[in-house]
Amino acid sequence: xxxxxxxxxxxxxxxxxxxxxxxxxxxxxxxxxxxxxxxxxxxxxxxxxxxxxxxxxxxxxxxxxxxxxxxxxxxxxxxxxxxxxxxxxxxxxxxxxxxxxxxxxxxxxxxxxxxxxxxxxxxxxxxxxxxxxxxxxxxxxxxxxxxxxxxxxxxxxxxxxxxxxxxxxxxxxxxxxxxxxxxxxxxxxxxxxxxxxxxxxxxxxxxxxx
Numbered sequence: 001x002x003x004x005x006x007x008x009x010x011x012x013x014x015x016x017x018x019x020x021x022x023x024x025x026x027x028x029x030x031x032x033x034x035x036x037x038x039x040x041x042x043x044x045x046x047x048x049x050x051x052x053x054x055x056x057x058x059x060x061x062x063x064x065x066x067x068x069x070x071x072x073x074x075x076x077x078x079x080x081x082x083x084x085x086x087x088x089x090x091x092x093x094x095x096x097x098x099x100x101x102x103x104x105x106x107x108x109x110x111x112x113x114x115x116x117x118x119x120x121x122x123x124x125x126x127x128x129x130x131x132x133x134x135x136x137x138x139x140x141x142x143x144x145x146x147x148x149x150x151x152x153x154x155x156x157x158x159x160x161x162x163x164x165x166x167x168x169x170x171x172x173x174x175x176x177x178x179x180x181x182x183x184x185x186x187x188x189x190x191x192x193x194x195x196x197x198x199x200x201x202x203x204x205x206x207x208x209x210x
Contacts (some may be wrong), residue, residue: 010035011112012057013052017043052088056113060095068093070114086114097121117146125149126157128156131202133195137165161202164194171197 024033047055047064065071069092077084088095097107098121105190106123109115116127127147135141141163148154172179175193182190 007062008039011056013056013113054112057088057091057095060097060112061091061093062096063093087116088114088119089117097123097125116144118149120149124153126153126203130157131161131199133161133163133198135165162198164191164198167194167198 009188020029020032023029024036027033033199047058050071053070053073054065057068058064061068066091069090070086070088071090073086074083075086075090076082096108098119100107101121101123104122107121107125108123109119109121111127111128111130113128114127117140118125118127125148129144130147132144133141134144141158141161143154148157169179172190172194176182176190179190184190
């Protein structure tokens with residue numbers, strides 16, 4: 001029986017081969033090096049303006065924003081009449097996982113932007129809202145509704161998230177060696193870095209149970 005082929009597509013926002021390639025050549029990014037060696041790489045032309053949700057949706061649908069409907073980081077909120085962070089509800093066309101679902105194939109979609117609310121596909125979807133901390137450390141931190149499909153994965157995945165305030169200071173010093181010297185009342189960028197590291201860690205851990 002012929003083994004089914006699997007395809008892995010990794011989205012890396014703002015990554016640039018001008019930065020990555022020299023690091024790979026120096027052996028400083030061995031995992032990326034192996035992906036390049038065993039996969040396919042190349043430069044991509046982009047669309048303007050280079051807004052991440054718009055671009056990621058173009059990759060997922062193969063269509064330009066005029067057709068797929070995702071234009072930026074926010075969208076009209078039909079309930080309040082205001083605006084809200086972008087969801088996939090504004091998307092007007094099928095993404096590749098919808099097409100695969102219709103043809104009987106299984107997809108695992110983790111952290112694609114935007115992928116909230118999670119869609120009922122064959123396989124599993126963990127939306128880009130999954131890893132976001134929405135409460136102070138020590139307070140209840142439930143997953144947002146519609147974050148994970150199928151819903152029975154939600155409880156196990158919720159424990160895989162990392163809160164920014166759980167990060168060890170030694171870890172931050174790998175990125176900012178003089179972190180202890182920063183007055184965080186005046187300079188909030190260290191907190192922003194901690195948030196990004198925690199969210200990236202959470203979305204990586206979130207792949208394991210599914």
